[in-house]
Amino acid sequence: MTRIRSALRNLPVHIVLLGMCAIWLIPALGLLITSIRPFQDVNETGWWTVLSPPTGAVEYSQSCAGCHGADGRTVPSANLSDPQFVSAFRRSFTLLAALKAERKDQPGTPHMGDTPVPDEQTTAKIATYLRRLSGIDAHPTFTLNNYVDALVGYRGTNSYVADCAAGTQSNDLHCDVSDLGNPRGMALAFVNSLIVAIPSTVLPILFAAFAAYALAWLHFPGRQLLFAILVALQIIPLQMTLIPISRLYAQLDMNGTFLGVWLFHTGFGLPYAIYLTRNFLGGLPNELFEAIYLDGASHWTAFWRLAIPLAVPALASLAIFQFLWIWNDLLVALVFLGGQHPVMTYQISTMVSSKGSGWHLLTAAAFISMALPMLVFFGLQRYFVRGLLAGSVKG
Ligand code: HEC
Numbered sequence: 001m002t003r004i005r006s007a008l009r010n011l012p013v014h015i016v017l018l019g020m021c022a023i024w025l026i027p028a029l030g031l032l033i034t035s036i037r038p039f040q041d042v043n044e045t046g047w048w049t050v051l052s053p054p055t056g057a058v059e060y061s062q063s064c065a066g067c068h069g070a071d072g073r074t075v076p077s078a079n080l081s082d083p084q085f086v087s088a089f090r091r092s093f094t095l096l097a098a099l100k101a102e103r104k105d106q107p108g109t110p111h112m113g114d115t116p117v118p119d120e121q122t123t124a125k126i127a128t129y130l131r132r133l134s135g136i137d138a139h140p141t142f143t144l145n146n147y148v149d150a151l152v153g154y155r156g157t158n159s160y161v162a163d164c165a166a167g168t169q170s171n172d173l174h175c176d177v178s179d180l181g182n183p184r185g186m187a188l189a190f191v192n193s194l195i196v197a198i199p200s201t202v203l204p205i206l207f208a209a210f211a212a213y214a215l216a217w218l219h220f221p222g223r224q225l226l227f228a229i230l231v232a233l234q235i236i237p238l239q240m241t242l243i244p245i246s247r248l249y250a251q252l253d254m255n256g257t258f259l260g261v262w263l264f265h266t267g268f269g270l271p272y273a274i275y276l277t278r279n280f281l282g283g284l285p286n287e288l289f290e291a292i293y294l295d296g297a298s299h300w301t302a303f304w305r306l307a308i309p310l311a312v313p314a315l316a317s318l319a320i321f322q323f324l325w326i327w328n329d330l331l332v333a334l335v336f337l338g339g340q341h342p343v344m345t346y347q348i349s350t351m352v353s354s355k356g357s358g359w360h361l362l363t364a365a366a367f368i369s370m371a372l373p374m375l376v377f378f379g380l381q382r383y384f385v386r387g388l389l390a391g392s393v394k395g
Contacts, residue, residue, distance in 0.1 A: 063118050
């Protein structure tokens with residue numbers, strides 16, 4: 001009885017949790033499915049129709065299959081599985097004219113006999129299906145071509161794989177491994193993103209650990225004031241510094257260099273990193289440090305042997321946040337790197353056309369850029385949760 005009552009009490013919580021999962025999972029699923037559908041399908045139907053029959057299949061089986069057969073071969077003089085035959089009826093109005101015409105073998109009889117002739121829209125769908133049935137537009141339900149296109153930055157009307165096979169690819173691509181270095185592709189952008197994100201994560205956290213140790217365990221005058229200033233620095237919005245820093249970088253000839261972005265991210269990561277790490281280190285028990293100092297250890301030893309190992313969960317969760325923020329950052333990358341060293345966010349922003357097409361590329365590119373954060377998150381999840389808890393218990 002009590003168990004049922006407590007289950008009922010938890011029911012709203014479970015419903016809310018399920019709802020939140022659905023809100024997150026359904027769009028993610030849509031993104032994933034769209035990214036593995038051929039672009040012809042993406043342009044025609046939504047991702048949720050992926051398991052329903054292809055466009056026009058139902059209409060074909062209702063109006064035409066009775067005479068032409070499910071495979072289109074039943075009438076030998078009108079073999080609908082022959083690409084050459086069907087290509088004469090590619091356009092829906094030629095097909096509609098043929099459907100309204102009299103039968104060639106029996107003049108006077110309408111083509112479709114007693115079956116009603118479909119309307120224009122239905123005919124268009126049937127025409128689409130005939131192109132698929134005959135192999136003119138043959139394509140599988142799922143494909144990885146979008147990922148290849150996104151990686152090499154291919155924006156032809158057909159897929160890179162198909163165009164390379166036909167030898168009709170555009171001239172800046174060679175259909176070999178060297179295409180992965182294409183400046184418009186996600187492969188190069190992935191490498192650029194790593195080059196930006198790794199030092200921009202490691203540097204601030206390293207410096208923050210030093211500073212936090214000093215602020216927590218070195219007793220020098222003015223350290224509270226220094227800490228207060230650091231906390232206050234977090235208020236400054238990043239956007240305010242874009243102009244002064246880009247002018248400074250222009251004088252130093254550092255615009256468009258990785259060094260410039262590393263320094264920028266380090267500068268803006270430091271205040272919060274110091275704040276969090278100092279609070280964590282300051283919350284560690286006094287006795288531990290007194291004991292190690294009594295043993296004659298220097299601050300250097302105390303830092304590396306005691307403070308850092310204890311602070312690993314806090315530093316790891318900090319690293320996750322910093323890494324994710326830099327990985328997803330577009331503003332700084334756009335201003336200081338631009339197209340010179342395109343990172344993934346920049347590359348994705350160039351993939352949607354102004355008319356909103358190119359979804360198949362965009363979704364694949366989005367998944368490529370999501371892959372690493374997901375790995376980092378799930379790989380470091382243990383630390384992540386522990387670090388969060390540690391931060392909340394010792395403020
Ligand atoms: C009552 C039976 C029947 C139905 C229903 C029917 N067809 Fe046909 N169709 C035929 C026959 C028989 C021929 C071959 C004789 C001819 O060409 O007139 C033919 C010929 C054709 C041709 C070639 C016409 C030409 O001008 O060469 C096309 C294309 C075609 N059918 C498409 C369709 C499609 C699409 C549908 C469904 C919307 C359909 N047919 C429904 C019996 C049928």
